[in-house]
Amino acid sequence: MASVSTYVPSLELVERIANGEISAIARMISRAEAGMPEAREALAEIYQRAGRAHVIGLTGVPGSGKSTMVSALAARLRATGSKVGIVAVDPSSPYSGGSILGDRIRMTDLSQDAGVYIRSMATRGNMGGMARATMDAVDILDVGGFETIIIETVGVGQDEVEIAKAADTTVVVSAPGLGDEIQAIKAGMLEIADVHVVSKCDRSDAHRTLTDLKQMLTLGVKGGKKSEWRVPVVGISSFDGTGFDELMKALEGHRAVALHSEMGRQRRVAIAGFRLTKTAENLLMERFARACAPLTLDFAQRLHRHEGDPYSLAGELVAASFGKE
Amino acid sequence: MASVSTYVPSLELVERIANGEISAIARMISRAEAGMPEAREALAEIYQRAGRAHVIGLTGVPGSGKSTMVSALAARLRATGSKVGIVAVDPSSPYSGGSILGDRIRMTDLSQDAGVYIRSMATRGNMGGMARATMDAVDILDVGGFETIIIETVGVGQDEVEIAKAADTTVVVSAPGLGDEIQAIKAGMLEIADVHVVSKCDRSDAHRTLTDLKQMLTLGVKGGKKSEWRVPVVGISSFDGTGFDELMKALEGHRAVALHSEMGRQRRVAIAGFRLTKTAENLLMERFARACAPLTLDFAQRLHRHEGDPYSLAGELVAASFGKE
Numbered sequence: 001m002a003s004v005s006t007y008v009p010s011l012e013l014v015e016r017i018a019n020g021e022i023s024a025i026a027r028m029i030s031r032a033e034a035g036m037p038e039a040r041e042a043l044a045e046i047y048q049r050a051g052r053a054h055v056i057g058l059t060g061v062p063g064s065g066k067s068t069m070v071s072a073l074a075a076r077l078r079a080t081g082s083k084v085g086i087v088a089v090d091p092s093s094p095y096s097g098g099s100i101l102g103d104r105i106r107m108t109d110l111s112q113d114a115g116v117y118i119r120s121m122a123t124r125g126n127m128g129g130m131a132r133a134t135m136d137a138v139d140i141l142d143v144g145g146f147e148t149i150i151i152e153t154v155g156v157g158q159d160e161v162e163i164a165k166a167a168d169t170t171v172v173v174s175a176p177g178l179g180d181e182i183q184a185i186k187a188g189m190l191e192i193a194d195v196h197v198v199s200k201c202d203r204s205d206a207h208r209t210l211t212d213l214k215q216m217l218t219l220g221v222k223g224g225k226k227s228e229w230r231v232p233v234v235g236i237s238s239f240d241g242t243g244f245d246e247l248m249k250a251l252e253g254h255r256a257v258a259l260h261s262e263m264g265r266q267r268r269v270a271i272a273g274f275r276l277t278k279t280a281e282n283l284l285m286e287r288f289a290r291a292c293a294p295l296t297l298d299f300a301q302r303l304h305r306h307e308g309d310p311y312s313l314a315g316e317l318v319a320a321s322f323g324k325e
Numbered sequence: 326m327a328s329v330s331t332y333v334p335s336l337e338l339v340e341r342i343a344n345g346e347i348s349a350i351a352r353m354i355s356r357a358e359a360g361m362p363e364a365r366e367a368l369a370e371i372y373q374r375a376g377r378a379h380v381i382g383l384t385g386v387p388g389s390g391k392s393t394m395v396s397a398l399a400a401r402l403r404a405t406g407s408k409v410g411i412v413a414v415d416p417s418s419p420y421s422g423g424s425i426l427g428d429r430i431r432m433t434d435l436s437q438d439a440g441v442y443i444r445s446m447a448t449r450g451n452m453g454g455m456a457r458a459t460m461d462a463v464d465i466l467d468v469g470g471f472e473t474i475i476i477e478t479v480g481v482g483q484d485e486v487e488i489a490k491a492a493d494t495t496v497v498v499s500a501p502g503l504g505d506e507i508q509a510i511k512a513g514m515l516e517i518a519d520v521h522v523v524s525k526c527d528r529s530d531a532h533r534t535l536t537d538l539k540q541m542l543t544l545g546v547k548g549g550k551k552s553e554w555r556v557p558v559v560g561i562s563s564f565d566g567t568g569f570d571e572l573m574k575a576l577e578g579h580r581a582v583a584l585h586s587e588m589g590r591q592r593r594v595a596i597a598g599f600r601l602t603k604t605a606e607n608l609l610m611e612r613f614a615r616a617c618a619p620l621t622l623d624f625a626q627r628l629h630r631h632e633g634d635p636y637s638l639a640g641e642l643v644a645a646s647f648g649k650e
Binding site: 296312 | 598647
């Protein structure tokens with residue numbers, strides 16, 4: 001039996017992942033997250049094998065009840081027999097530190113189910129790295145036999161929203177009492193939704209949020225209709241279970257349309273482009289770090305002595321590493 | 326009188342900023358945030374003029390009471406006559422959307438004071454861009470006459486923590502009841518503190534957090550003592566005002582030491598290096614975006630057709646833009 005300290009080459013982990021071994025899945029996600037060069041060949045292999053899961057991107061502003069909803073949704077999906085992976089890219093997520101938001105009880109419920117795997121991604125380094133690692137993690141779970149994978153991102157920041165968009169089906173969560181309808185427009189979040197969810201519909205003011213959102217979609221906010229797919233607005237309550245049947249139908253319905261439509265194909269190409277760009281940015285940053293390492297101290301001292309400004313010196317540093325544009 | 330739609334060249338804004346014109350400050354920060362090339366010459370000029378303000382980086386995990394503390398601290402600083410700028414790099418910050426966390430009343434109090442300027446940075450694009458824009462915003466406020474500038478970042482994610490570190494004085498906020506002492510170590514946050522704050526000291530369990538933190542510092546966690554400066558642990562309550570006198574003294578004390586010590590000088594060089602790297606990364610990403618734009622669609626289609634994997638194709642894309650390493 002291998003001890004914990006034994007390093008298993010990444011390529012050897014691939015078969016174990018394909019057999020659904022959770023420890024292998026966890027290890028490989030960690031290696032993807034750390035950007036380990038050794039793992040790349042294995043991740044390339046995993047990419048070639050992936051593509052079966054239904055990947056759901058879920059986003060919403062802080063306080064919209066995303067995490068609670070994800071927990072309730074995961075329980076529903078489990079009831080249909082689907083294995084559910086959750087990848088959280090959200091510093092405010094309760095998964096981040098286990099107990100950060102005092103959500104221990106709920107997470108314990110889910111985490112005792114071997115058919116649910118929850119992974120919180122550390123938002124480290126450049127965001128290209130984050131998007132890349134998240135999509136690698138999704139592939140790893142996909143190959144590991146997770147049939148539904150939910151990427152939860154906080155709906156603040158362009159890259160976080162883009163990560164949620166890089167899924168088969170994107171869900172945008174709004175909530176009453178937050179002025180979310182306005183927040184959502186601001187962040188460009190309305191437009192990316194394939195399914196709108198209004199959470200906390202046990203509250204009396206939820207009706208207003210639902211109506212506002214439907215009205216905005218009717219008024220022609222882009223995204224109200226995407227060729228073959230009419231974007232639904234689903235009211236839910238994670239507290240009493242309202243709306244989850246409808247939500248499940250909406251998710252399945254969108255997936256069916258996306259799988260067999262030109263709209264779906266174009267979107268998958270766009271996601272491939274996003275993924276490629278983020279992976280390339282990540283590789284480029286690594287290369288830049290290597291190239292400029294011997295120069296940085298000298299340049300830093302020059303900047304500190306005000307012999308130049310951040311922009312001119314940074315331009316010189318890039319030119320020294322990659323030549324002039 | 327200039328209408329709103331008149332575009333004022335960035336270089337012309339510099340003098341207005343130096344005169345403390347808030348509208349010019351706001352405009353220039355927006356241009357820095359957007360990464361407008363036109364603004365760079367002006368930002369270079371601003372960099373040369375900046376350097377008078379006391380820049381305080383403040384970080385802590387979500388729920389540690391950072392924003393409430395910043396508000397209370399700003400009020401104290403105002404009482405000493407100091408103009409206070411607040412730059413929030415925190416998606417969970419109440420400043421982000423004005424009303425997101427229902428913090429309207431408090432923010433209204435502060436925002437009616439012309440001696441306080443609050444700016445929330447959108448976490449957009451690559452994190453190099455975020456760090457660069459934040460440091461530009463600090464310079465702009467500095468030249469605009471703000472004597473104390475607080476950078477508030479959420480203590481999750483390497484770059485957010487590094488931004489808080491890129492200040493004259495770094496404050497790490499912990500709170501009782503969050504298991505923060507562990508969170509802080511995990512995130513590498515303990516080590517960056519020049520001043521530790523334990524918030525919510527009106528709570529009965531705060532004593533324990535204070536004791537734990539002091540013990541950890543005594544036990545030799547790096548950062549307990551930084552050559553000329555002994556890192557204090559200050560218990561505060563933003564609710565009843567406890568500890569703010571001590572906190573003000575600690576901030577001033579650290580500043581005095583940092584200004585005149587070799588430790589302070591080395592740190593300023595390190596900050597210059599960080600700033601330079603982030604600015605360079607940002608410029609490099611822009612250049613890469615231009616270089617790879619004509620190639621991206623073809624590469625995305627190849628990835629979509631599984632003619633290669635994300636890593637090999639990304640490597641090709643980087644090589645096509647910058648040559649082989």
